Amino acid sequence: MFRLRHRLVVIAGLLLAAVPVQAAAQALPAISSLRVAYNTRKAMAKLAGELKTQIDEVDRAIADAARTGNLGEARRQLAKGTTLLSGAPWTPALDYQHSLVLRTERTIVDSTGPCAIRLEQIYRPEIALTAALSVHVVLRPGVSLARPAGAAQQGPPAPRDMGTFDGVSRDLRESPFAIELDLSALPDGRYIVEASVADGAAPLGMARLAIQAHKGLDARIRALAAAVPGLPEALRADVLYPADVVANINRGRVPAGTFDVTTELAAAESVLAAVRAGKDPFKGRTGDLERHYLLAGAGEVMPYRVYVPTAYKAAAPAPLVIALHGLGGTQAAFFDGYGKQAVALAEKHGFLMAAPLGYRPDGGYGASGAFAADPAARRRSDFSEQDVMEVLRLVKAQYAVDPGRVYLIGHSMGAIGTWYLGSKYPDIWAALGPFSGMGSAALADRMKGIPQIVVHGDADPTVNVQGSRTMVAALKKLGAEVLYIEVPGGNHTDVVVPNLPAVFEFLAAHRKAPAPASK
Numbered sequence: 001m002f003r004l005r006h007r008l009v010v011i012a013g014l015l016l017a018a019v020p021v022q023a024a025a026q027a028l029p030a031i032s033s034l035r036v037a038y039n040t041r042k043a044m045a046k047l048a049g050e051l052k053t054q055i056d057e058v059d060r061a062i063a064d065a066a067r068t069g070n071l072g073e074a075r076r077q078l079a080k081g082t083t084l085l086s087g088a089p090w091t092p093a094l095d096y097q098h099s100l101v102l103r104t105e106r107t108i109v110d111s112t113g114p115c116a117i118r119l120e121q122i123y124r125p126e127i128a129l130t131a132a133l134s135v136h137v138v139l140r141p142g143v144s145l146a147r148p149a150g151a152a153q154q155g156p157p158a159p160r161d162m163g164t165f166d167g168v169s170r171d172l173r174e175s176p177f178a179i180e181l182d183l184s185a186l187p188d189g190r191y192i193v194e195a196s197v198a199d200g201a202a203p204l205g206m207a208r209l210a211i212q213a214h215k216g217l218d219a220r221i222r223a224l225a226a227a228v229p230g231l232p233e234a235l236r237a238d239v240l241y242p243a244d245v246v247a248n249i250n251r252g253r254v255p256a257g258t259f260d261v262t263t264e265l266a267a268a269e270s271v272l273a274a275v276r277a278g279k280d281p282f283k284g285r286t287g288d289l290e291r292h293y294l295l296a297g298a299g300e301v302m303p304y305r306v307y308v309p310t311a312y313k314a315a316a317p318a319p320l321v322i323a324l325h326g327l328g329g330t331q332a333a334f335f336d337g338y339g340k341q342a343v344a345l346a347e348k349h350g351f352l353m354a355a356p357l358g359y360r361p362d363g364g365y366g367a368s369g370a371f372a373a374d375p376a377a378r379r380r381s382d383f384s385e386q387d388v389m390e391v392l393r394l395v396k397a398q399y400a401v402d403p404g405r406v407y408l409i410g411h412s413m414g415a416i417g418t419w420y421l422g423s424k425y426p427d428i429w430a431a432l433g434p435f436s437g438m439g440s441a442a443l444a445d446r447m448k449g450i451p452q453i454v455v456h457g458d459a460d461p462t463v464n465v466q467g468s469r470t471m472v473a474a475l476k477k478l479g480a481e482v483l484y485i486e487v488p489g490g491n492h493t494d495v496v497v498p499n500l501p502a503v504f505e506f507l508a509a510h511r512k513a514p515a516p517a518s519k
Contacts, residue, residue: 028101028122030255030362031071033328034078035062036462040492041085043461054084069374072123092127097205099125100172102195104209106250108261111183111213119179119195119207121172132200133168137161137179142190142210160186168197188214188262212261221246224268231275235282237292237301238271244301253300254360257330286310288335288343293394298359298383304391305331307346307353308399319405319430320352321507322392324414327362331355333411338497345504352399356391358417359383365410365417366424367439388421392428404512409433409503411496412463419471423447430512433503435496436460438467441474448478453506455499457490 047055058081065074079098080090088094099121109115119135139160162181169175181193193209221243228236242264248254267290274281282289286308295302312318323342325333334342334355346353358365363384395401408429410418415437422432423443432452452475456468465486472484483506487495 028075030328030360031074031078032362032364034075034082036327038078038082038085040462041082043464045085051084055081058084066374071374076123076125092125093204095125096127096197099123100195100197100205100207102193102207102209103176103252104211107210107256108212108214108217108246108249109183110217111186111188111215113184115181115183115211115213117179117181117193117195117209119168119172119177119197124171124173129170129199129204131170132166133170133204134164134166134198135168135177135179136164136196136198137181138194138196139181139183139186140192140194142192183213186213210256212256214261217246217261217265220265220269224265224272227272231272232280235271235275235280237294238282239268239275241292241301241303242268245303248300257361258332286312290331291394293390295359295383295387295390297386302359302387302390303331303357304394305335305355306395306398307335307343307351309347309350309352311350312352312399314400317400317402318350318352319407319508320354320392320395320399320401321346321407321409321504322388323353323355324358324365324388324408324410324417325355325361326410326412326414329414330361331357333414334409338500341497341500342504345500349504349508351504351507352395352401354391354395356387359387362413363387364413365421367413367416367420384417385421385424388417389425402511404514405430405510406512407431407433407507407510409435409507410437411435412437412492415463419443419447422450422452426450431507431510433507434468435499435503436463436468436492437471438463439471441470444471444474444478444480448475448480451481451506451510453483453485453503455485455487455495455503457487457492457495459489460492460495462492 042055045051058077061077062074062081065071065077076095076098079094083090083094101120101122102117103120104115104117106115139162141159162179165177165179168177189212191211191213193211194206196206197204224239225243228240231239242261245254245259245264246261249256249259271281282291287310289306289308290303291306292301292303294300309318323334325331329337332355334353342353345351357363360380362380364381365388366381366385392406406428408418408422409432410416412435415434416439418432418434419437419439420443422429423446426446426449429450432447432450433455434452435455436457454468454472456465458465468484468486472482475482485499485502487499
């Protein structure tokens with residue numbers, strides 16, 4: 001426990017010393033997400049003739065790139081395959097377009113100082129270029145951030161032309177092109193930097209980068225980090241979270257996604273104010289809460305969501321459901337998505353509900369993916385599993401949880417994780433509820449004692465229904481209790497909302513038998 005306390009204080013100290021954060025690059029779109037999108041298109045296409053030959057070649061190139069760890073080439077081939085499946089030819093210009101990327105030391109930036117960006121390439125495209133390359137940069141308003149209470153309504157700022165720059169290298173891997181942007185006159189908010197490359201008068205391609213600009217950001221982060229050592233241990237991560245995630249976004253470790261620094265800073269400052277007033281801002285609260293903790297080993301602060309039903313009483317242990325999001329989602333998926341039905345059902349049945357991030361939006365919860373041989377992917381997968389189990393431990397420590405009524409559900413990647421964690425920790429779960437997933441039939445034996453309700457659409461183009469059929473058949477062969485709902489015409493996502501009530505009813509009807517008393 002001392003080690004965790006020390007780590008939080010060390011992180012706070014590093015943040016104090018490291019603002020502004022110096023970083024390498026921003027996170028690219030998850031390659032697993034690109035692969036899923038490609039495979040979904042491929043499943044919906046009618047492959048024949050020349051197109052099938054081309055896609056087979058792309059698939060072999062993707063497999064070779066995955067085997068050798070050449071992820072830049074894997075991205076290139078996924079872009080090529082997706083283009084071909086859309087009915088368009090793969091041209092040298094498109095090859096160049098997909099090679100481009102904008103990077104910067106900070107995508108969440110204190111706009112009182114300059115913002116330096118770099119135009120780079122993630123692979124060498126096959127295109128003949130002249131030495132007359134230039135880049136034209138425009139700053140456009142992005143999705144508006146939440147406005148503070150009482151703030152006046154303002155229209156979005158107009159796009160701003162940042163100028164045209166000559167002397168762009170033909171090999172941006174060797175010689176990235178650096179540009180410095182002055183953001184000081186801009187209001188706080190989200191922006192998109194667009195960099196359009198031209199070869200003489202001929203346009204070649206465009207790279208985009210989302211940034212968030214906030215005046216005084218660094219001072220607010222320093223204030224939060226400085227306060228952490230004096231806080232109760234249970235609340236330190238809640239105060240440190242925005243500073244930690246801003247640093248990791250700027251380092252390129254995590255995508256910005258829907259992270260809103262304005263909202264998160266305000267939440268952390270609210271926790272700090274409550275502590276200074278002698279209060280625990282979470283004690284005795286019901287409803288939807290976002291909490292945070294330090295994930296040991298990763299050295300990062302992780303967010304998770306908890307729903308506490310209004311009928312919850314510490315004297316009466318409550319059932320708990322752990323909900324795992326799909327690929328690209330976050331801890332908010334089962335709280336804010338699916339029509340918020342999961343929250344309503346948790347309230348109806350008196351369930352505590354908790355949702356981890358799973359370390360990264362593409363973490364996988366420990367289940368191996370297509371790029372599992374890559375050390376970074378393996379690390380991500382291991383920490384994803386640890387995140388789920390640590391959130392379970394924390395919720396059980398903070399609330400009265402009935403150990404005989406702990407459940408696990410998930411959608412898509414979360415369903416794959418549900419079967420993986422269900423088989424790895426079979427003594428924990430009273431029932432499982434995977435939607436639109438797949439798993440290894442070899443895991444069925446370890447889960448044969450866990451009641452399960454499985455939902456899948458027979459027209460799912462993303463995760464083929466055979467993934468659930470195979471697992472259900474293996475479980476039933478072993479005598480497991482399985483309720484299988486296969487939705488005629490159902491796709492990958494539309495099967496969740498109509499069947500969530502049945503899943504919660506199934507969970508509520510099952511209690512894990514108490515362990516036999518030891519002699």
